[in-house]
Amino acid sequence: MDAAQEHREIAGTFTERVRGVPAGGWDRPAPCAGWVARDVVGHLVEWFPGFLRAGAGIELPQGPPVGEDPVAAWQVHSDAVQAVLDDPACGGRTLSNPHIGDLPLDRAISQFYTADVFLHTWDLARATGQDERLDPDRCAAMLEGMLPMEATMRGSGHYGPRVDVPDDAGPQTRLLAFIGRDPR
Numbered sequence: 001m002d003a004a005q006e007h008r009e010i011a012g013t014f015t016e017r018v019r020g021v022p023a024g025g026w027d028r029p030a031p032c033a034g035w036v037a038r039d040v041v042g043h044l045v046e047w048f049p050g051f052l053r054a055g056a057g058i059e060l061p062q063g064p065p066v067g068e069d070p071v072a073a074w075q076v077h078s079d080a081v082q083a084v085l086d087d088p089a090c091g092g093r094t095l096s097n098p099h100i101g102d103l104p105l106d107r108a109i110s111q112f113y114t115a116d117v118f119l120h121t122w123d124l125a126r127a128t129g130q131d132e133r134l135d136p137d138r139c140a141a142m143l144e145g146m147l148p149m150e151a152t153m154r155g156s157g158h159y160g161p162r163v164d165v166p167d168d169a170g171p172q173t174r175l176l177a178f179i180g181r182d183p184r
Contacts, residue, residue: 003106004085007114011078014044014117017124017131018074026070030127031181033160037127040120042066045077048113055095056105058084085109115142122176139171143178150178 001009018041026038035043049060063069063076084090085106095108103111118138125132146153153159160180165173169183176183 003110003114004082004090006110007082007085007117010114010118010121011082014121014124015074015078017121017128018071020130021070021124021128025128028127028129031123035123037124038066038070040124040127041070041074044113044117044120045073048077048081048116051097051112052084052095052109055097055108056093060084081109081113118142119175119179122172122181134172134175136171139175143171143175146175146178 021037027036029035030037030040032040032043045063045066049062052058052060060080061076063073066073090106091104093105094102095105096102097108100108100112118134119142122132122134124130150162154161163177163180163182165177165183169177173183
């Protein structure tokens with residue numbers, strides 16, 4: 001699957017969760033320490049534009065502030081990222097970052113941003129009482145790719161300590177536990 005289609009599917013599922021937040025649900029605690037549901041959307045909408053601007057010179061349009069309208073803020077943001085990925089020139093562009101080097105733009109978006117949307121789908125669903133199921137094949141593939149980078153990931157401060165789960169736990173439970181979420 002190419003990066004544009006991958007984002008379309010993953011962001012589409014996240015959009016369903018955003019639209020499914022019940023009345024009063026935006027202030028419910030999220031699995032990320034100190035966050036509420038609104039902060040999950042805020043994180044995705046806020047970190048990625050600067051990453052894209054600094055690394056590829058792309059300026060994403062801004063929606064309303066997440067604090068005022070998280071649904072519209074997410075939709076504007078998600079649509080803008082999709083437009084970048086759908087642009088035929090995307091595959092020929094490079095993103096440069098001092099921590100990761102030079103990567104094809106579509107690969108960088110997939111690896112760093114779309115993967116983040118995928119993981120935070122569970123956070124938003126858990127916070128707001130929605131369907132928490134993630135694609136088990138994607139969970140298994142992500143975990144396999146992350147295991148060799150565990151020390152680097154933990155050192156970044158973006159992941160909590162690994163949570164112990166039974167050896168026979170499914171791929172989603174193992175992935176969530178690996179990134180520091182307590183799937184119970």
